[in-house]
Each structure stands twice: as structure tokens, then as C-alpha cells.
Amino acid sequence: MSLLEINSFAAGRWVAPDANARMIENAVTGAPLGRAGNDALDVQAMLDYARKTGGPALRALTFHDRARMLKALAAHLGKHKQALYDLSFATGATQADHMIDIDGGIGTMFVFASKGRREMPDAHVYLDGEVEQLSRSATFLGQHIAISLQGVAVHINAFNFPVWGMLEKLAPTLLAGVPAIVKPATATCYVTELAVKIMLDSGILPAGALQLVSGGLGDMLDRLTCQDVVSFTGSAQTAFKLRSAPHILRNSIRFVAEQDSLNASILGPDATPGTPEFELFVKEVHREMTTKAGQKCTAIRRIIAPKAQVDAVIEALIARLTKTVIGDPRADATRMGALVSNSQKRDVLEKAAIIGTEAERVFGDPDNFDVHGASASKGAFLPPMLFHCGNPDAAERVHDTEAFGPVSTVMGYRDLDHAIALANRGEGSLVASVITHDPEVAREVALGAGAFHGRLYFNNRDSMKESTGHGSPLPHMVHGGPGRAGGGEELGGVRGVMHYMQRTAIQGSPDILTAIGSKWVPGAAEKPAPSHPFTRTFHELEIGETIRTEPRKITLADIEQFAAFTGDTFYAHMDDAAAKRNPFFPGRVAHGYLLLSFAAGLFVEPNEGPVLANTGLDNLRFMKPVEAGDSIKVRLTVKHKTPRNEEYGEVRWHVTLTSQQDELVAEYDLLTMNAYAS
Incomplete structure (x- = not known):
């Protein structure tokens, strides 16, 4: 060839x-x-x-x-x-x-x-966080943006x-x-x-x-x-x-x-032999030792188990490792292939020898193992090698030497604090896992070990069928870790994108922030709508396009009918004396959701048109209670537009409700899906 x-x-x-x-x-x-x-x-x-x-x-x-x-x-x-x-x-x-x-x-x-x-x-501009008001009357604002x-x-x-x-x-x-x-x-x-x-x-x-x-x-x-x-x-x-x-x-x-990362996996004190968690723990460790022949930055290097369970863990792991077929990776029966090169094989053996000065090898003889369909001497093959460190507190090299291959070390812990201390001896890792069915154990580990590990992976009988595994970095979550692991944060969704962008603070008027961010900021100029915005397609709508409604008066009959219809008879709406004893209310007040319903009635165009669906509300706040006899009016503004597929996009509307005194009663973002064509 x-x-x-x-x-x-x-x-x-x-x-x-x-x-x-x-x-x-x-x-x-x-x-x-x-x-x-x-x-x-x-x-x-x-x-x-x-x-x-x-x-x-x-x-x-x-x-x-x-x-x-x-x-x-x-x-x-x-x-x-x-x-x-x-x-x-x-x-x-x-x-x-x-x-x-x-x-x-x-x-x-x-x-x-x-x-x-x-x-x-x-x-082209990513808005990072909310607008900051930097002046009393909100004519001078700040916003963090990210640009390429x-x-x-x-x-x-x-x-x-x-x-x-x-x-x-x-x-x-x-x-x-x-x-x-x-x-x-x-x-x-x-x-x-x-x-x-x-x-x-x-x-x-x-x-x-x-x-x-x-x-x-x-x-x-x-x-x-x-x-x-x-x-x-x-x-x-x-x-x-x-x-x-x-x-x-x-x-x-x-x-x-x-x-480099000396990742650890902790067997919870509740996970005794015979429990689903014990079997899961052994399965996870075996998989991390043998997948990619242990050549994974997230592989389990230190196996931390209660002292009473160390022998059982070793026995169960040996039973699995014994059945692991090593050989030609093309063969269907092969479960572990070769290391990437003979040079890497030599490096792993050197590192395993260092670990062997503080731990006993209990499985895997690199000078005597079977390789199916290939030559052990010519190819870069090694057996899985399991070590047992009887005194992990006195050990040093077990906690700082990574043999980047199918090598892992079992060690026992006295109590959970001791397990956390051992996991942290790695001085920074990409991932530590905890197999436990006890939420309090998980909480203690998160508090005690979270600062030393980029990811904490908890698993048990409830999540094991859908979990992705100790060694699987996911693009949604941070991949990286402190200290020895490098201090970086790859992946993590949009967090990963931000590594290649500059975060910049912009300061200026609402109009300036609106122009830079392509998102309407309250206080920026409003554009009169040439027709009702619900009759305009996604592409026809312009940022800042606004309508203002006529007022609607809220009556006591409205409040009582809404309470009877919905079953919401909270005392602030029904009992004037009780409401007055509440520091937030002057007496009986309208339901917040009554106000939202009336607001929709004021601004909605009821006929069939480009608006396909109301998909939710964001950032809803009620600022001032409304009593019977008060009026509300609505301002509806196109805040932001986001295409979703080939037929429609999401429109974010800024909605404000004000009283007859022009005081802000409530505000929120309304989300609708709008068609591109009528």
C-alpha cells in the first residue's frame, strides 16, 4: 500500500x-x-x-x-x-x-x-445582558454587546x-x-x-x-x-x-x-453492592477505561469508593475488564482497539510505572495479554490496567500523573469529606462524577468539589437510562476546568461562541442603543403604524412601530365577574378591609391577569391575518395596583424580530399598560409568530 x-x-x-x-x-x-x-x-x-x-x-x-x-x-x-x-x-x-x-x-x-x-x-451584534439605566430620566443608557x-x-x-x-x-x-x-x-x-x-x-x-x-x-x-x-x-x-x-x-x-486532567468518579456512601447505583458506577468506570483505549481527556483516572466497598469495586471491575476483547478495531467482537501509536504506548507505560510506585496493579499485565486479529508487539496495544492505592492520603503521583490510556486507580475514602478532598487533590479537572441516589450527598459534593472541577456529573437509577455518561462533553455545557485542566471553558452553548467575540460596553441614548442592537429600547423614537400591526407581515413590520389604544375603565363588576369566572377569589380582590391591611393595596384591586386580558382586548386585531399564534409573555411586571373606577390604556411596540423558519418568524412586542394619570401599571414582552406573507 x-x-x-x-x-x-x-x-x-x-x-x-x-x-x-x-x-x-x-x-x-x-x-x-x-x-x-x-x-x-x-x-x-x-x-x-x-x-x-x-x-x-x-x-x-x-x-x-x-x-x-x-x-x-x-x-x-x-x-x-x-x-x-x-x-x-x-x-x-x-x-x-x-x-x-x-x-x-x-x-x-x-x-x-x-x-x-x-x-x-x-x-451582526449580540446583546449580552439587559439595558442598564445610567441616568435619572433614562435618556442615557448602557448595554453590553459582543461583536466578531x-x-x-x-x-x-x-x-x-x-x-x-x-x-x-x-x-x-x-x-x-x-x-x-x-x-x-x-x-x-x-x-x-x-x-x-x-x-x-x-x-x-x-x-x-x-x-x-x-x-x-x-x-x-x-x-x-x-x-x-x-x-x-x-x-x-x-x-x-x-x-x-x-x-x-x-x-x-x-x-x-x-x-491534562486527573478526573475522578466517586461512589456515593449509599451505593452499596446490589443497588442500581453500584452497578452503574462499575459500568461507567469500565466504559471510561476502555473507550478510545482510555485516550480521552475526560476519562476516569481516579476511582474513589467507600473503604468498605473497595474490594467489591475491584472485583466487579476485574470481572468486566476480563471480558473486554482487545484487538483489530475493524472486528465486530473487538471492544477496545489500539492506542494511537507505539510512541503513545511507551508514554502510557512510563506513566503507569510512576503510578505503580504508589499503587498496586491488580489487573492488566502489559507483557502478557491477548490481542485478537492483530499483533500485540507490532501494534500499539495495551490491556486495561487497574491499580489500587491503599493509602491515597500519602500518595502524590497518583494525584498528579495522567497515563493517557486505559489506566485507572481505585482508592478508598473514610467519609464524604474525605472523598471530596481526594477528588480535589487532582488540583483541577474537566469532570468529576458522583454516583448516588442521595440528593444530600450530591449537594455536599457540589459545594465541596465544585470549585475544582469544570463539570460535575451526577447519575443514579432515575437518570441512568437517558444520561450521556461521565466522559461525554456536551455542546450545551461548559467543557473545561480550573487548574491542571487549563482554566478554559470550551463549548457551553453561546458561552463558547463568546471566546471569539469582543464584549464591549456601549453607552448612549435609547435611539443610539436601538440602532446598534436592532432591538427597540424604551424611550427610543416610535414609528406610527400605517395600519394595525397585526395586519402586517413579519417583513413589513418595522422596529419601533407603535400603536396606542383608547382607555378602558375597570369596574367593580368586572373584578367580581372575573373572580367568579376564574375561581380566583384572593382576598385583595374581594375583601376591601383585608386588602387595606396589606401594605401593597389601597383596597380591593383588579386581578393582574384581568388587566392583561383587557389589554389584549384593546390591542388585538381579531380577524385572520399574519399573526399566527401568541407563544408567550416574558418579563411581566405589575407596578401599580388598579382599583375599580380606574382606566387603563395600552402602548404596543415592535421590539425585535427573529426569523424562525421558511414560513414565519417571532415578533417580540413591548407592551405597557398605563393608568388615567399616565402612571405605569404593568409591562411585558408579548411573543407572537408572524407569517412572512399574507
Whole structure:
């Protein structure tokens, strides 16, 4: 079989490896697989291409345009994932591993596409938080906004997830409107190269939005500016070297890191043998030790169990590990494939030897184990290795050494405080899990360990059927952690997008804030509606378009009829003396929901038209009670518009109710779905 020539994509063209390219091996056979790397890449041309071509093209798109682009990319990758599966077997990964890497990466891109459409505006400015009133009469206001950085994101990824590792960074970056230069780990860059080629060949991405470095970055990081971002996944040693470079520090270049992590899993004191929680705990640990041959940044490295249950945990784990078939990842019977390379195998053995100075290996002999359908000596195979640390308080290396493979250590705890202390000895992790059916145990761990872990995963008999697992970062939630884990926060929905945007405080009048944010701010100019706004289509409506209604008088008969009809006979509406004893009411008052109903009657156009449905109210506040004899009138203003699909969009209306003295009685946002066409 001829060697693969793994190319880079730089400044709009594919560049082949040069004479100094690195040789890559097949993880299963140990045989040479391909060559990657070109020391002559013009990195400045790549940066210029991203900044001058990719960036402007992406920033010209709205968040919704970019979200649709992500959705199309994900769908296109989904059509070609079999080719990615076939190539990924050479990394040592099984078909089940491919589902995590390839399908998981595509799924992550779909989630960001959805969040971009649901949680971000069809605009170029993201409003971050509420308007702040900075003056007495509200003519001077403040608002935080986020806008796209005008640089490039350099993504330095790890070897273990060549597809997911790229897409989980790429999705929020592109959604933010920033071009990316992807540098995968060389050991598995051939899978990333194929994924990049599939995306580029689709024609979905604008020119300059995505480039690829298969090999070294050269001096690219020394050419970055304050508008650029480095997002890194890998070892703490490499992260420290990169983030402490004088150029990075001097220019305050954003550096997001996800690195070494001594993740822990705690068996709750209530989870004794025979309970669903005990079986779940053993299953989770086994899965995290063997999935991707333990090459996961979220894998369980420290197994923390009550001292009384340590032997039972070890026995149950050995029973499962014994049945784990190791071998050719293409074989249906294989449950654990190879490590990514023989170099990585050597590294894991070195780290396991360090752990072995403080813990006893109770399962997994790296010199004597079966490999089915492949050669244990030629391929990068190792057995799962389980250690037992009898004195975790005196141990040091068990809590600071990560063997990035199928290696984990069991240790016992005296009480829950001791378990929390042991989990925190890792000095920062991506995730810690707690298997318990006792909510108070979960609360204690959250309070005691939350500061040391980026994610706390609780599971038990109630959630086990639908839970995603200890080691599964989800795009909706933060992926990162403090301390040893790097201090970064990847993913996390829109939080992940914000890494590639600048948060800026704007200050000015209501009209200024309305113009910048494309969202009407109270106090800004109102536009008279040429006709009732409920008769106008989504696209015809303009931000600030307003109608004001005639007043309606509230009578005592209205209040009593509403009480009888709804059954809401709360004393403030029915008993004048009792209401007067309440510090909030002058006497009997109208129901708040009566006022909302009357308000709707004042502003609704009843005939069939573009308004399809009322989908809810937001931010409802009642400011002043209304007595019998008072009147209310309504102001209805188009506040914001958000397209939802090909037929209709959401209109957010600002509604205020005022009394006959023009005092504010209530306000809220009304949400309707409006058709694009009549």
C-alpha cells in the first residue's frame, strides 16, 4: 500500500508535505501509513488570507446565516461519514469510538447551528445582558454587546479525536464570524485532512474561512495580534510553553486551553453492592477505561469508593475488564482497539510505572495479554490496567500523573469529606462524577468539589437510562476546568461562541442603543403604524412601530365577574378591609391577569391575518395596583424580530399598560409568530 501524502490547505491551495515531513504509523499494525508536514508553509500568507478574505466574508453574514452554514456543513459531513469511519480505523479506534468522534463532532455542529438560530439574533451584534439605566430620566443608557473579532482563530488539537476535536472548536468559531486555521495533532491528522477536504469541497464555506496545517505551525503564533485567538487541547507542558511565550503575553492574545486532567468518579456512601447505583458506577468506570483505549481527556483516572466497598469495586471491575476483547478495531467482537501509536504506548507505560510506585496493579499485565486479529508487539496495544492505592492520603503521583490510556486507580475514602478532598487533590479537572441516589450527598459534593472541577456529573437509577455518561462533553455545557485542566471553558452553548467575540460596553441614548442592537429600547423614537400591526407581515413590520389604544375603565363588576369566572377569589380582590391591611393595596384591586386580558382586548386585531399564534409573555411586571373606577390604556411596540423558519418568524412586542394619570401599571414582552406573507 502506498503511503498517504497528507496535505495542508494554505491561502486557498493544497500544499503537499516536503522532504522534512514526519512519518505517521498505522496504530494497528505499526507499519508506516503516511507523511505530513511542510516547513516551507507561508504562515503570514495564511494569516493574511484568513484576516482579509475569510474574516470579512464571515462578518458580512448574520448569526443566522452562519448558523444555517453550520447546519449545511454538518449535513454534508453526515453524508460522507463512512469514508471517515474507514480511515479512522488506522488510528486504533473501534466503530463505537468512531461514533463518539465523527458522529459526536457532527452532532456538536448541529447543536451550535440550532443555538445560533434560537438564541442569537438574525443580526451582526449580540446583546449580552439587559439595558442598564445610567441616568435619572433614562435618556442615557448602557448595554453590553459582543461583536466578531477581526482576526483569526488558531486551533491546536489533540490526537485522540481528530474530527470531534476540530468541530467542537470550529462550530462556535464560525458562528462568531471568525475564520479558523486548524492544526491537528500529526499522529491522526490524516483523518482531519479528509474531514476538512469534505467541508471545503462542499462549497458551503466562504473562501478563507477554514485552513489546515498538517504538521508544524512554524512561527505562526509569533505573528498573532490582539484580535486573534489560540485554542489549545493537549498536554499541560505544551500548553504552558505556548501560552507563556513572550509574544502571547505581551499582546494579551486570547489563549483557551483544555489540558491534562486527573478526573475522578466517586461512589456515593449509599451505593452499596446490589443497588442500581453500584452497578452503574462499575459500568461507567469500565466504559471510561476502555473507550478510545482510555485516550480521552475526560476519562476516569481516579476511582474513589467507600473503604468498605473497595474490594467489591475491584472485583466487579476485574470481572468486566476480563471480558473486554482487545484487538483489530475493524472486528465486530473487538471492544477496545489500539492506542494511537507505539510512541503513545511507551508514554502510557512510563506513566503507569510512576503510578505503580504508589499503587498496586491488580489487573492488566502489559507483557502478557491477548490481542485478537492483530499483533500485540507490532501494534500499539495495551490491556486495561487497574491499580489500587491503599493509602491515597500519602500518595502524590497518583494525584498528579495522567497515563493517557486505559489506566485507572481505585482508592478508598473514610467519609464524604474525605472523598471530596481526594477528588480535589487532582488540583483541577474537566469532570468529576458522583454516583448516588442521595440528593444530600450530591449537594455536599457540589459545594465541596465544585470549585475544582469544570463539570460535575451526577447519575443514579432515575437518570441512568437517558444520561450521556461521565466522559461525554456536551455542546450545551461548559467543557473545561480550573487548574491542571487549563482554566478554559470550551463549548457551553453561546458561552463558547463568546471566546471569539469582543464584549464591549456601549453607552448612549435609547435611539443610539436601538440602532446598534436592532432591538427597540424604551424611550427610543416610535414609528406610527400605517395600519394595525397585526395586519402586517413579519417583513413589513418595522422596529419601533407603535400603536396606542383608547382607555378602558375597570369596574367593580368586572373584578367580581372575573373572580367568579376564574375561581380566583384572593382576598385583595374581594375583601376591601383585608386588602387595606396589606401594605401593597389601597383596597380591593383588579386581578393582574384581568388587566392583561383587557389589554389584549384593546390591542388585538381579531380577524385572520399574519399573526399566527401568541407563544408567550416574558418579563411581566405589575407596578401599580388598579382599583375599580380606574382606566387603563395600552402602548404596543415592535421590539425585535427573529426569523424562525421558511414560513414565519417571532415578533417580540413591548407592551405597557398605563393608568388615567399616565402612571405605569404593568409591562411585558408579548411573543407572537408572524407569517412572512399574507
